[in-house]
Structures are given as structure tokens and as C-alpha cells.
Amino acid sequence: MPIAADYIRIADEITAEVRGGKLKAGxxxxxxxxxxxxxxVSPSTIKQTYVRLEALRVIWRHQGKGIFVNDPALWMREP
Incomplete structure (x- = not known):
């Protein structure tokens, strides 16, 4: 079984933290x-992680303020 790229693994961990309630909207x-x-990992790996999470709508960026967790109701589906 192939090992996932670091940015995918990290994005999955952050997504799991949101699903588990450790990270909340906002x-x-x-x-x-x-x-x-x-x-x-390198900063470029984290940039890729954030791009992936933003594409999945898990996070949103506010220029000059930071990166925030999006409301899970906007992206999370029931299993």
C-alpha cells in the first residue's frame, strides 16, 4: 500500500481534528x-496542506488575519 504524501497526511489529521471536535469553526x-x-516538514509542504484543506472547504483564509477552520456543516458529509 503506497504511503500518502506528507501534505495529504497532515491535511487528513487536521480534518480528523475538526471532525472530532478538537478544532472548531472559527x-x-x-x-x-x-x-x-x-x-x-518544509513550509512548502504546509502550503500544499493548506491549499488542499481550502479546496475541500475545511479552512478559509482571511488576508492579513490568518487561516481559520470553516463551519463543518458547509463541508462535512455524514458517513
Whole structure:
């Protein structure tokens, strides 16, 4: 079984934290450099992670303010 790319793995972890209630709508996510240090990956990997999460509507960006968790009702489907 192939191993998922780091950015996919990290995006899945963040999505799981939202689904599990650890992260809630409106919560601000860490800056790219802080998340890169946490996961021991390059900042470009975290940029890819955030692009993926934004495409899935899990997060939204507010220029000059940060990156925030979107309301799960807008993107989460029942299993």
C-alpha cells in the first residue's frame, strides 16, 4: 500500500481534528512556519496542506488575519 504524501497526511489529521471536535469553526490555525516545525516538514509542504484543506472547504483564509477552520456543516458529509 503506497504511503500518502506528507501534505495529504497532515491535511487528513487536521480534518480528523475538526471532525472530532478538537478544532472548531472559527479556530485560527497556526502559521505555516509553526505547523512546519510541529510536523518536521518544509513550509512548502504546509502550503500544499493548506491549499488542499481550502479546496475541500475545511479552512478559509482571511488576508492579513490568518487561516481559520470553516463551519463543518458547509463541508462535512455524514458517513
Amino acid at each position: 479556530d485560527k490555525l497556526p502559521p505555516i512556519t509553526a505547523l512546519a516545525a510541529k510536523y518536521k
